[in-house]
Amino acid sequence: MTVAETGAAPARQASIRPRTATQRERWLRRLPLLPALIYVVVVTQIPFVVTLWYSFENYFWDQPGGATFAGFRNYTTAFTNAAFRGSLVRSVVMTASSVIIAMVLGVIFAILLDRKFFGRGVVRTLIITPFLIMPAAAALVWAGPMLDPTFGLVNYLLQPFGVHHVAWLSSDALISVIAVMVWQWTPFMTLIVLAGLQSQPPDTLEAAKVDGAGALATFRELTLPHLRPYIELGILLGSIYLVNSFDAVRLMTNGGPGTSTTNLPFYLYQQVNYAFDVGGAAAAGVITVILTIIVATFALRLFARVFQFEEAGV
Amino acid sequence: MTAASVRPSQPRPRQPRRREAYGRAGWGVVAWVVGIAFFLPVFWMVLTAFKPESAAETWPPRFVFTPTLAEFRLVFSGMGPYLTHSVIATVGSTILVLLLGVPAAYALSVHPVKRWRDGLFFFISTKMLPIVAAIGPLYVIAQHAHLLDSIWLLIILYTAMNLPLAVWMIRSFMLEVPGELLEAAQLDGAGRVREITEVILPIVSPGLISTALICVIFAWNELFLAINLTTTNAATMPMYLISSVPQEGLYIAHLSAAATVASVPVIIVGWIAQRSLVRGLAMGAIK
Numbered sequence: 001m002t003v004a005e006t007g008a009a010p011a012r013q014a015s016i017r018p019r020t021a022t023q024r025e026r027w028l029r030r031l032p033l034l035p036a037l038i039y040v041v042v043v044t045q046i047p048f049v050v051t052l053w054y055s056f057e058n059y060f061w062d063q064p065g066g067a068t069f070a071g072f073r074n075y076t077t078a079f080t081n082a083a084f085r086g087s088l089v090r091s092v093v094m095t096a097s098s099v100i101i102a103m104v105l106g107v108i109f110a111i112l113l114d115r116k117f118f119g120r121g122v123v124r125t126l127i128i129t130p131f132l133i134m135p136a137a138a139a140l141v142w143a144g145p146m147l148d149p150t151f152g153l154v155n156y157l158l159q160p161f162g163v164h165h166v167a168w169l170s171s172d173a174l175i176s177v178i179a180v181m182v183w184q185w186t187p188f189m190t191l192i193v194l195a196g197l198q199s200q201p202p203d204t205l206e207a208a209k210v211d212g213a214g215a216l217a218t219f220r221e222l223t224l225p226h227l228r229p230y231i232e233l234g235i236l237l238g239s240i241y242l243v244n245s246f247d248a249v250r251l252m253t254n255g256g257p258g259t260s261t262t263n264l265p266f267y268l269y270q271q272v273n274y275a276f277d278v279g280g281a282a283a284a285g286v287i288t289v290i291l292t293i294i295v296a297t298f299a300l301r302l303f304a305r306v307f308q309f310e311e312a313g314v
Numbered sequence: 315m316t317a318a319s320v321r322p323s324q325p326r327p328r329q330p331r332r333r334e335a336y337g338r339a340g341w342g343v344v345a346w347v348v349g350i351a352f353f354l355p356v357f358w359m360v361l362t363a364f365k366p367e368s369a370a371e372t373w374p375p376r377f378v379f380t381p382t383l384a385e386f387r388l389v390f391s392g393m394g395p396y397l398t399h400s401v402i403a404t405v406g407s408t409i410l411v412l413l414l415g416v417p418a419a420y421a422l423s424v425h426p427v428k429r430w431r432d433g434l435f436f437f438i439s440t441k442m443l444p445i446v447a448a449i450g451p452l453y454v455i456a457q458h459a460h461l462l463d464s465i466w467l468l469i470i471l472y473t474a475m476n477l478p479l480a481v482w483m484i485r486s487f488m489l490e491v492p493g494e495l496l497e498a499a500q501l502d503g504a505g506r507v508r509e510i511t512e513v514i515l516p517i518v519s520p521g522l523i524s525t526a527l528i529c530v531i532f533a534w535n536e537l538f539l540a541i542n543l544t545t546t547n548a549a550t551m552p553m554y555l556i557s558s559v560p561q562e563g564l565y566i567a568h569l570s571a572a573a574t575v576a577s578v579p580v581i582i583v584g585w586i587a588q589r590s591l592v593r594g595l596a597m598g599a600i601k
Contacts, residue, residue, distance in 0.1 A: 028506065029427045032417030036477060037433070039414055043474035044440045047448035047455060054451050109348060117342030125585055126349035129356050132584035134535045136552035137573035140559065141359045144566050151371045151566075153358050183352070191592050240441050246538040251556065265446040265538065272542070278450040285447030296442035 048289065054282035061276035074283035084284050086259060087267035088291075090174070091243060094263055098181040099238045103231060105182070106189025113190065114197045124194075131187035139251035142180045143169060173253045173261045180248050185241075189234045196230030197223070243292075264288060356581075362570035370567035385571035389558070393575065395546075396554035402465050403550060404533040407472035411480045411529050412522060414473070419484035420510060424496065434485070437478040445475070449542050456543055465548040471539050476529040483528070483594055487521030488514060524594030527587050534580050551576045 055074050059067035078084050113124050130138065146153050149167035158166075168176045200223065208218045246265040249255060255262035255270070262270075264284075271281035362370050364381040418437075422430045445452075453462070461467040491514055499513045515522075537552040544550070558572040559565060584591060 026428070029421055029425050031421075032506075033421035033427055033433060036414040036418035036481060037436075040437060040440055040474060040477055043470060044443065044445075047445075047452045048443060050451040050455060051448045054454070109345075112341060112345040112348065115338065115341050115345075117338060117345060119342075119346065123345050123349035125588065126353040128584065128588055128591075129353055129581060132531065132581045133356060133577045134552060134555070134573070134580065136535070136537050136555050137359070137577045138355070140555060140569055141355060141573050144569055145358055145362045145370070146355055148371075148566075151373050151375060153354075153375050156373075156375050183355070186352070195592050244444050244446055244538070246446065247552070250537075250541075264444070268446050268449055269538075269542065272450040272453065278454065281450040285450070288447045289443055292442060292444055292447075296439060 051282045051285050051289075054278055055286045057279045057282075059278040059282075061272075061278065063276075067279070070279060074279045075287070077280060078283045078287055083259060083262070084267060087262045087264050088288070090260075090262060091264040094174070094178055094181065094245070095239055095243045098178050098185065098242055099235055101178075101182045102185040102238060103189045103193075103235055105186045106193050106234065107227070107231070109186065109190040110193035110197055113194055127190055128187040130184050131191075133184070135184060135245075135247040136251060138180060138184055139248045142176070142183075142248075143252040147176060169253055170257055173257060177248050177252055177261050180252065181242060181245060185238050189238065192230050192234040192237075193227060196227045200226050356577075359570050359577075360574050362567055363574040365567045365570075367564040367567045370570070371564055385567045386575070388568060389571045389575050392558075393551070393554050393572070396549055396551050399465055399468075399544075399548050400534060400551040403468040403472055403548070404530055406465075406469040407476065407533050408526050408529045410469065410473040411476045412526060415477055415480040415484050415525070416510070416515075416522070418477075418481045419488055420514070422481065423485045423488040424491070424509075424514065425506075434482065437481050440474075441478045446538065449538075452539075453543060463544045463547045467543055468540060468548055468550070471543075472533040472536060475536070475539075476532055480525050480529055483525045484518065484521065487518040487525075487594075490521075491517050520590060521594065524587065524590035527583065527591060528594060531580055531584065 054067070056070055056072070057067040058070035058073070109127060113120065113127070117123075145151075147155075147168045149155065149165050149170075152168075154168070155163060155165055166172075204222060205218065208222055213221070244265055245263070246269065249261050249263055249266045250269070253261040255266045268281050268284060268288075271277050271284065275281075361377075363385060364383070365376070365379055366382050366384065369376050369379045421427050422434055427433060456462045456464075456467055461470075495513050495517075496509065499509050504512065535552065536550070540548070540550045540553055541556075544553070555569075555572050555576055558569055
């Protein structure tokens with residue numbers, strides 16, 4: 001991907017699009033979009049409308065007689081429920097810390113991989129593997145063979161540093177879960193940042209070198225601004241997937257010890273599957289969605305900026 | 315400060331060049347250490363899978379042992395239905411994503427609809443609504459539609475899950491198609507359908523492959539929807555993994571074998587296609 005290509009695309013669009021599109025032409029353009037649009041509206045929006053409906057209902061799986069109107073009771077319960085608020089906070093902590101750490105590591109690894117050295121392709125292959133492994137498999141392998149207090153490999157490797165049979169999933173549960181999420185998403189961040197580094201025009205870097213700019217100054221003044229849209233995208237996509245992360249919590253700690261690793265997905269899973277409380281879970285879901293929309297509005301602004309980059313030909 | 319940066323006008327002396335070479339080797343060593351550290355859990359998983367159960371839970375951990383295929387045999391004999399469900403859900407949803415995504419991406423790039431930006435934002439915004447929030451009602455809807463514990467339900471949901479990202483990626487690949495080719499096709503009197511099948515698809519097919527790959531990875535690995543909405547008739551590979559953890563007894567080698575078998579297909583495909591994977595992600599990133 002070069003600067004020239006990015007700049008060329010919108011110009012071409014403008015030349016193809018006729019000045020006055022007729023009614024027929026407009027429908028001809030819309031037609032290919034409709035199946036996907038209708039599909040996504042039906043499959044992703046209807047469940048949320050139904051969620052809104054159930055959030056005002058008193059509805060338990062295990063009670064006969066179906067749902068009855070509950071008014072705002074589910075909402076007042078959710079707001080006063082410490083378990084729900086706790087899971088909300090933990091979701092934010094888990095998502096933010098894992099995304100940020102993964103991105104910092106991703107930038108460092110991408111810089112490492114951008115240099116020429118012996119076996120670069122092999123090292124890149126090794127580094128991307130955690131992203132490809134099934135999250136459920138990763139969680140189980142970390143919980144068992146890696147972190148087990150009696151036979152785990154991590155304790156064995158840390159023995160020279162004075163670590164003796166630490167039960168990581170009891171003593172440092174939240175950190176362990178975050179560490180596994182970081183391990184799985186660092187490769188993704190590395191790939192995106194690496195693509196950004198490799199799309200950097202080499203002549204500007206040469207020019208900076210000739211001008212006598214140090215490596216650090218070059219990175220701060222030239223490379224980092226160039227990487228910015230890539231970093232923003234990585235953070236955005238990482239957040240979208242990590243805020244929903246369920247596998248590591250369910251399979252490593254089952255939300256515990258106590259509720260110390262219960263994030264929102266796991267809390268809602270428990271509400272539906274063990275408390276049979278559809279109405280309560282729906283109210284919690286609606287609150288989650290509203291909070292997400294607030295966060296996503298800012299995220300979408302980021303996207304808007306990315307598209308401005310595109311149109312400016314940057 | 316090197317000698318070269320003090321006196322830039324002089325030709326480079328020998329010493330810094332050698333230092334540069336050492337520096338390069340040093341970076342290489344650091345990169346190798348990082349790569350091996352990140353790969354270590356995967357290596358340990360595969361190694362443990364070849365252990366007899368008695369050698370898997372020892373202190374200190376054993377690196378030398380007599381390898382056995384016993385646990386793999388157990389896994390292969392038990393995973394049949396789970397594997398079938400996973401393959402059907404993954405392949406089915408990926409095909410559906412491409413069938414819906416290619417025309418949609420076309421309508422957002424080559425001959426864009428008037429408000430293509432809003433359309434694109436709508437697709438992306440659906441990814442931001444956490445599906446977990448709707449899991450209870452989703453269960454009720456599936457129950458009423460008689461789709462609970464059905465492979466069709468997973469195909470439908472995985473398609474919706476992957477379609478936004480796919481539309482976005484395919485669109486960026488379509489923007490790469492040279493305008494002259496499209497104009498030439500139009501002069502030849504090619505309609506919209508022929509334009510897609512004869513001009514655009516051959517050019518974007520590598521992009522479609524990397525898009526399909528991303529969809530396969532996410533669908534194959536998905537657990538939350540599967541665990542909540544299926545039990546036996548549509549249970550997928552991640553659920554087989556969970557079932558391979560018994561309540562008591564030694565199971566670490568068996569678990570590792572199951573995890574290896576479940577992960578290896580995607581890992582190998584990802585290794586082979588890593589270049590197009592990077593390209594696909596980055597293209598989605600900026601365009």
